Amino acid sequence: MPAAVLLRAESLAKTYTTPALADVSLELRGGEVHALVGENGAGKSTLARILVGLTKPDAGRMLREGHAYAPSGKAEAARRGVAIVLQELNLVESLTVAEQVLLGAWPSRLGFVDRRALREQAHAALGRVGLRGIDLERPVRSLGVGQRQMLAMAAALARPCRVLILDEPTAALSEHEAERLFAEMERLKAEGAAILYASHRLEEVRRLADRVTVLRDGRVVATRERGEATSAELVQLMVGRDAGSRPPRDARPTPSGEPVLRIRGLRRGRVLRDVSFELGRGEILGLAGLMGSGRTETVRALFGADRVEGGEIELRGRRLPRFFTSPKQAVAHGIALVTENRKDEGLLLPLSVRANLTLARLSELCRRGFVRPEAETAAARTLASRLGVKCASLEQPVRQLSGGNQQKVVLGRWLDRDFDVLLCDEPTRGVDVAARAEIHEHLQELAAAGKAVLVVSSEIEELRALCDRIVVLSAGSVAATFGREGFDQDAILVAALRDHAGGKGAA
Amino acid sequence: MSGAWREYLGLGVALGALVLAFGALTDHFLSRATFAVIASQVPAAILVAVGMTFVLILAGIDLSVGSVLGLAGAVLGAALGPLGLSLPAGLLATLLTGLLCGALNGALSVYVRLPSFIVTLGMMEIARGTAYTVSRSQTAYLGARVEWIAETTVLGLSPATLVALAAAAVGQIVLSRTLFGRYVVAIGTNEEAVRLSGIDPRPIKWIVFAASGLLAGLAAVVHTARLASADPNAGSGLELQAIAAVVIGGTSLMGGRGSVVRSLFGVVIIAVLGTGLAQMGAAEPVKRLITGCVIVAAVVIDRYRNRSQGREGQ
Numbered sequence: 136m137p138a139a140v141l142l143r144a145e146s147l148a149k150t151y152t153t154p155a156l157a158d159v160s161l162e163l164r165g166g167e168v169h170a171l172v173g174e175n176g177a178g179k180s181t182l183a184r185i186l187v188g189l190t191k192p193d194a195g196r197m198l199r200e201g202h203a204y205a206p207s208g209k210a211e212a213a214r215r216g217v218a219i220v221l222q223e224l225n226l227v228e229s230l231t232v233a234e235q236v237l238l239g240a241w242p243s244r245l246g247f248v249d250r251r252a253l254r255e256q257a258h259a260a261l262g263r264v265g266l267r268g269i270d271l272e273r274p275v276r277s278l279g280v281g282q283r284q285m286l287a288m289a290a291a292l293a294r295p296c297r298v299l300i301l302d303e304p305t306a307a308l309s310e311h312e313a314e315r316l317f318a319e320m321e322r323l324k325a326e327g328a329a330i331l332y333a334s335h336r337l338e339e340v341r342r343l344a345d346r347v348t349v350l351r352d353g354r355v356v357a358t359r360e361r362g363e364a365t366s367a368e369l370v371q372l373m374v375g376r377d378a379g380s381r382p383p384r385d386a387r388p389t390p391s392g393e394p395v396l397r398i399r400g401l402r403r404g405r406v407l408r409d410v411s412f413e414l415g416r417g418e419i420l421g422l423a424g425l426m427g428s429g430r431t432e433t434v435r436a437l438f439g440a441d442r443v444e445g446g447e448i449e450l451r452g453r454r455l456p457r458f459f460t461s462p463k464q465a466v467a468h469g470i471a472l473v474t475e476n477r478k479d480e481g482l483l484l485p486l487s488v489r490a491n492l493t494l495a496r497l498s499e500l501c502r503r504g505f506v507r508p509e510a511e512t513a514a515a516r517t518l519a520s521r522l523g524v525k526c527a528s529l530e531q532p533v534r535q536l537s538g539g540n541q542q543k544v545v546l547g548r549w550l551d552r553d554f555d556v557l558l559c560d561e562p563t564r565g566v567d568v569a570a571r572a573e574i575h576e577h578l579q580e581l582a583a584a585g586k587a588v589l590v591v592s593s594e595i596e597e598l599r600a601l602c603d604r605i606v607v608l609s610a611g612s613v614a615a616t617f618g619r620e621g622f623d624q625d626a627i628l629v630a631a632l633r634d635h636a637g638g639k640g641a642a
Numbered sequence: 643m644s645g646a647w648r649e650y651l652g653l654g655v656a657l658g659a660l661v662l663a664f665g666a667l668t669d670h671f672l673s674r675a676t677f678a679v680i681a682s683q684v685p686a687a688i689l690v691a692v693g694m695t696f697v698l699i700l701a702g703i704d705l706s707v708g709s710v711l712g713l714a715g716a717v718l719g720a721a722l723g724p725l726g727l728s729l730p731a732g733l734l735a736t737l738l739t740g741l742l743c744g745a746l747n748g749a750l751s752v753y754v755r756l757p758s759f760i761v762t763l764g765m766m767e768i769a770r771g772t773a774y775t776v777s778r779s780q781t782a783y784l785g786a787r788v789e790w791i792a793e794t795t796v797l798g799l800s801p802a803t804l805v806a807l808a809a810a811a812v813g814q815i816v817l818s819r820t821l822f823g824r825y826v827v828a829i830g831t832n833e834e835a836v837r838l839s840g841i842d843p844r845p846i847k848w849i850v851f852a853a854s855g856l857l858a859g860l861a862a863v864v865h866t867a868r869l870a871s872a873d874p875n876a877g878s879g880l881e882l883q884a885i886a887a888v889v890i891g892g893t894s895l896m897g898g899r900g901s902v903v904r905s906l907f908g909v910v911i912i913a914v915l916g917t918g919l920a921q922m923g924a925a926e927p928v929k930r931l932i933t934g935c936v937i938v939a940a941v942v943i944d945r946y947r948n949r950s951q952g953r954e955g956q
Binding site: 438440461462463465466467471472474479480481482483484485486490494495497498501504505506548 | 819820821822824825827828831832834835836837838839840841842898899
């Protein structure tokens with residue numbers, strides 16, 4: 136006998152400027168992990184938001200264990216036992232960890248917050264997701280992306296829930312953190328809860344999901360039981376064509392090895408203790424490590440975004456007197472950066488695709504200080520088509536694009552500028568398979584054209600597919616370097632853990 | 643250009659409706675005299691609002707403009723009075739005073755990284771205090787030497803009005819067509835993204851604050867000319883009036899969005915409202931009450947319009 140249906144959606148539809156969801160029906164049964172896959176822009180986030188009342192559907196209805204269910208927002212959804220962890224974390228930076236976890240349900244006595252009960256309940260909720268060691272009084276602002284994700288998860292689970300919706304939960308997590316999340320999902324499942332798990336990562340989906348629903352262009356194209364579909368078939372269902380496997384790394388000639396960028400003994404506070412490596416012409420170098428290992432900080436230091444305390448830098452064989460002191464200087468020296476967090480640091484969200492694509496080279500598209508509209512539009516059009524950015528028009532606000540297309544815009548900003556070194560921090564986070572393959576292809580092309588590319592990624596699999604060499608950082612220094620023949624998931628992980636071993640559960 | 647016209651349609655209709663309403667409610671609102679009064683009032687407010695539009699688009703604020711106007715006016719009074727300078731030298735000193743105050747605001751908020759609210763609040767007091775010192779708290783009568791600036795010429799426009807309209811036109815072109823304007827909007831939208839694109843936002847922000855001061859200096863000339871005298875109290879409260887006008891015009895206090903032409907509409911709407919209510923015999927308290935309601939209503943309408951334009955992405 137099939138398990139009880141905890142949440143049923145019938146014929147949901149939602150149209151923004153274009154249809155985002157059309158006639159989507161879905162059942163979430165007790166004790167199942169139901170994966171929701173699809174390219175970015177396929178409607179996964181819209182569906183997730185509708186299920187907790189953050190977005191109102193234009194048509195269709197929902198039933199919670201047979202009763203009409205039309206929540207007015209997260210609070211009401213939570214009362215009905217439906218919790219969500221959004222892809223975009225809505226955390227209040229100024230709160231403490233404990234306050235954030237229980238936000239909206241602070242225990243109180245006579246109108247005063249009961250700090251002791253708050254701490255106790257928060258501690259329990261955090262323990263469930265493996266953040267037991269974290270200081271409850273730390274401000275949220277001081278946490279890294281991975282910890283924030285787990286915090287949001289703890290917050291969602293702080294109240295009893297029967298249906299949990301996770302939108303792209305592992306995008307920001309290290310593998311270790313992701314494992315904690317999976318364990319927690321298993322526990323909830325064993326308790327008879329239903330979990331809707333939206334993800335791009337098919338390995339995870341195959342491992343965790345009891346059923347998989349594939350969305351494409353806002354419609355359900357298939358629902359498969361566990362083991363019924365191969366990854367290749369899922370990809371094909373998602374993109375509606377044979378997406379092909381990852382780009383063949385070997386199609387690219389082995390880089391000449393002539394070093395373009397060399398750094399030695401890069402230091403900054405406690406995060407960067409001793410980082411040294413070199414990056415060759417035509418090479419794609421991976422930078423692996425756990426959250427907090429100094430990957431992002433290394434990239435930012437190289438780009439002049441953060442001050443550096445010590446170390447040497449050599450560019451195109453010339454020793455520079457110091458690291459760059461501003462991004463402007465770095466750009467002038469032929470360095471480009473694709474930032475880790477496209478929404479906060481990469482994009483001008485309300486502005487057009489055109490304005491975002493031309494930002495870094497707008498000064499070249501001017502005559503006597505005036506922007507030449509035709510030149511700008513032409514440049515933006517060329518870039519958009521070269522990258523395959525899917526948008527209604529170049530004047531569409533970039534906010535409305537899917538994650539993959541937004542990421543292409545961030546990358547595209549640099550493409551027709553003259554640079555030698557491209558730094559990419561998590562270039563495919565929160566990006567669907569098809570867009571990810573395209574971004575990988577672009578990076579390969581750039582390397583083939585003689586650029587030196589540095590890629591930071593939390594996914595070792597991604598680095599293995601893309602890179603010529605992988606440098607592993609551990610607690611702010613280089614733990615190991617692997618050449619292509621030595622790429623081995625376990626060895627890389629061991630190296631990454633080397634200096635983090637001292638009980639830093641969630642670093 | 644149809645898109646551009648639609649952008650001004652709402653404000654144009656609001657202004658037209660306001661004018662017609664006052665015309666219907668009073669006997670002599672729709673007269674040449676009324677429009678002459680309004681035309682003589684707006685140039686100083688327009689000049690200040692142009693600068694304020696840029697500052698607000700940067701997600702900053704400039705509370706000092708009213709006091710800077712007072713100080714620059716006092717400098718003009720002192721230059722032409724006790725110091726006995728020529729008119730061109732006096733005008734130059736006035737503009738430089740404004741520019742200096744603005745540049746100081748910019749340097750402190752951009753390079754010392756203090757919130758512009760605090761810096762310009764300090765400057766508001768500093769400039770006003772200096773204005774009293776320079777003028778020995780006396781209003782200096784300047785008469786015909788400056789009066790001509792505010793007097794109507796054959797075209798029905800005074801040099802002051804022409805200067806204000808020219809400043810607005812230049813402001814709008816700079817904002818919408820030039821590299822500088824594009825950078826201003828981009829910085830107001832996401833400064834960190836701009837910085838990480840290899841553009842140094844600091845000089846741009848500094849120039850905007852300096853320009854706001856310069857425009858306050860120019861407004862001082864216009865204002866002094868209208869009164870034919872330099873009053874150290876001149877311009878008090880003007881900063882809030884200018885912010886109100888700019889906000890009525892739909893510029894966001896959060897930065898990243900705004901238009902000089904729309905601010906111009908805001909200035910005129912406030913001036914029409916003030917003059918019309920006065921002609922209806924409304925007392926000062928009532929005028930202020932109604933103006934306050936209009937400001938809030940304008941922002942509510944603007945917010946609603948923006949939301950309905952589908953800001954919600956996926």
